[in-house]
Amino acid sequence: MKLLSVVSVVLIFALVYFLAKRGGATRNKLFWSAFAYHALLGLSVGLVYRFYYSANDTWVFFDNASKLANLAIRDFQVYLKILFDFSEAQNPIIEIEDFRSIIFIKILSLFCLASGNNYWVCTLYFSLISFLSSWFLFQRIIKFFLDSTAAATLAFLFFPSVVFWSSGIEKETLSLASLYVLSAILLNVFYERKIRSSLWAMGLVATLIVWTLKYYWAAVFFVAGLSLLLVQVLVKKYPRAQNHFTLFYLVCLTVLGIGASFLHPNFNLRYVLEVVVSNHDEFVAISSNENLIHYDNLSPTVTSALINAPWALVSGLFRPFINEGQGAFGFLASVENFFILLLFFGSFGIFIQKMKRPSLLFLSVACYSTVLCIFLAIATPNLGTLSRYRVGFLPFLVFILAYKNPLVDVVVKRLNVKV
Numbered sequence: 001m002k003l004l005s006v007v008s009v010v011l012i013f014a015l016v017y018f019l020a021k022r023g024g025a026t027r028n029k030l031f032w033s034a035f036a037y038h039a040l041l042g043l044s045v046g047l048v049y050r051f052y053y054s055a056n057d058t059w060v061f062f063d064n065a066s067k068l069a070n071l072a073i074r075d076f077q078v079y080l081k082i083l084f085d086f087s088e089a090q091n092p093i094i095e096i097e098d099f100r101s102i103i104f105i106k107i108l109s110l111f112c113l114a115s116g117n118n119y120w121v122c123t124l125y126f127s128l129i130s131f132l133s134s135w136f137l138f139q140r141i142i143k144f145f146l147d148s149t150a151a152a153t154l155a156f157l158f159f160p161s162v163v164f165w166s167s168g169i170e171k172e173t174l175s176l177a178s179l180y181v182l183s184a185i186l187l188n189v190f191y192e193r194k195i196r197s198s199l200w201a202m203g204l205v206a207t208l209i210v211w212t213l214k215y216y217w218a219a220v221f222f223v224a225g226l227s228l229l230l231v232q233v234l235v236k237k238y239p240r241a242q243n244h245f246t247l248f249y250l251v252c253l254t255v256l257g258i259g260a261s262f263l264h265p266n267f268n269l270r271y272v273l274e275v276v277v278s279n280h281d282e283f284v285a286i287s288s289n290e291n292l293i294h295y296d297n298l299s300p301t302v303t304s305a306l307i308n309a310p311w312a313l314v315s316g317l318f319r320p321f322i323n324e325g326q327g328a329f330g331f332l333a334s335v336e337n338f339f340i341l342l343l344f345f346g347s348f349g350i351f352i353q354k355m356k357r358p359s360l361l362f363l364s365v366a367c368y369s370t371v372l373c374i375f376l377a378i379a380t381p382n383l384g385t386l387s388r389y390r391v392g393f394l395p396f397l398v399f400i401l402a403y404k405n406p407l408v409d410v411v412v413k414r415l416n417v418k419v
Contacts, residue, residue, distance in 0.1 A: 004116030012124050019132070023139075034157040035131045038167045041160075042127030045168025046119060052329070058169045062112070062119050064094050064105045069112035083109070103212050104171050123168055130167040133177035134395075140184045141399070144191055150412050151402035155395045156180070161336055162395045165388045172391055175214040178206035179221060179392065186225050190232065190361065216375065217392040219260045219267060224368035227252035228360055235360075249363055273300040279379040291326055293319065293381040309374050316377035316390060317344075317397075324383075333387050343398065346407030362400060369397040 016035055017026070025031040049058045071093055072079035082091055083106050094102055108122065115121035134156045141152040157163075166176040185203045188195050211218040231249045235241050241248060261267045277300040284292060293315040295308045318337045320326070325334035372393045380386045402408050 002116065004114065005118040005121045008115045008118075008121045009124065012128055016128065016131075030153065030157070031135065034135065034153075035128075037158060038131040038134070038163055039124060039127040041164045042123045042130065042167035042173075043120060045164065045170065046123055048329075059119070060096070061101070061105055061108055061169055062122065064096060065108035065112045065122075066117045067093050068105065068109035069117055072109070072113055079109075082106070100171065100213050104174070107174065107209075108169065119169070126169055126173045127167045129177050130163070130173050133180040134163075137180040137184045140187050144187055145403065148399075148403055150408055151399050151405070154402050154408070155399035159395060159398055161333065161387055162391045162398075165391045170388075171213045172388060175210050175217060176391055176395075178210035179217065181206040182210070182221065182225075183396075186228070189229060214392060217372065219263065220368055220372045220375070223253060223256045223260050224364050224371075226256055227367075228364040232360060245360060246363060249360065249367075253367055273302070273305060276300070276305075276375065276379045280381055283380055283382045283385065287382040288326075290324075291330075291383050293377060293383065293386075295378070295381070298378070305378070308378065312374045312377035313370060315383075316373040316386060320383050330384070333383070340398065340401070342407060343401040343405060347401050347403075347405040365396050365400050369393040369400075373397075 020026045020028070020031055023031075045058055049056055068079065068082065071082070082093060085091070086103075094105055096102060096105065111122045111125045115125065138152050138156045141156070142149050145152070155162075162176075166173045181202050185195060185199060188199075207218070210221075227249055230252050231241075231245050234248055235245055261272065265271070277298060280295075280298060293312070295311065298304055298308055318341050320330055320334045320337065322334045322338045325331035373390065376389050376392075377386060380389050
């Protein structure tokens, strides 16, 4: 088992070096520092859950995955049968009933087999996936957006809560990595670049993963992305539509959103608000009053949702405020949120101009982030849990706030950072 762990670590670093050499980044300090940062924060997740949080999600996932890996050693045929059983029936090995968590545990068991059931080596594998996917999207961003290196570096490689919650043994790691791959494909399609068959295959795997683990992320992402591409085609075919593409985009977003309601029982328009409010009530029941977002007479009605949406958006983006953080991690979260607030005000003038004459991509990212933020903030009013769930939109939002932001430009110049 120890030999497998050692081999895995060597394999991880050899793979990183190979990819760096292939991409001409063997002497790229940004590449290596980003990889180290993802690995460090990924390992920190295990330590935080072990010694700080009372909940123990990451270790529960690992313990169950280890049992599956041990079963594979004893009876590989039975292991394969369990691995490819996608029914929602409970099996005697996994001690969790949530279907998405069961799928995640099955995936994790493959890494347990490769690492000899070593939690920390499994974490390095997940950190590697996190880093490679973020670097992959980062490379696409700086290729398509002029002078975007600083904003893309901040948003996709180093933003603290995003990297922390998407580099360890958590469902968010595989889900966000999948979104990054899909975003890179979407950019290639939007800019009419050729997409290799291998990338399409990666996109298919990414779609299956994010839909299975975070179907609500996937639904909003695909609705926003498909609306983007449909309006792009419309504008090219009918140039006069350029003057009204914001309206066309919002119409597409609405129509496709209604269509998406048939893809999952929880998206059914008759029940979606009931599901959201039900999730909200469950979190309220188990959370301390100081760590909650409080809404005004929240009920499963369209009127109530619209009334509470602005506060959900503000809370999802900027809370806990600088004076609200509970404990060390609450304080760090409040500092990060204060920084997001500074980014928002720093880009306010440009933001308003973009809203008056938005680009299709800006509009798509803004709508995706807004819809997902409101949905998550209402369904997950616990500020601590929300800080983890919001990584599904936060890096994209941070990018559009930081891109061509005068505040970021001043900091880069003051620090004399080469970007």
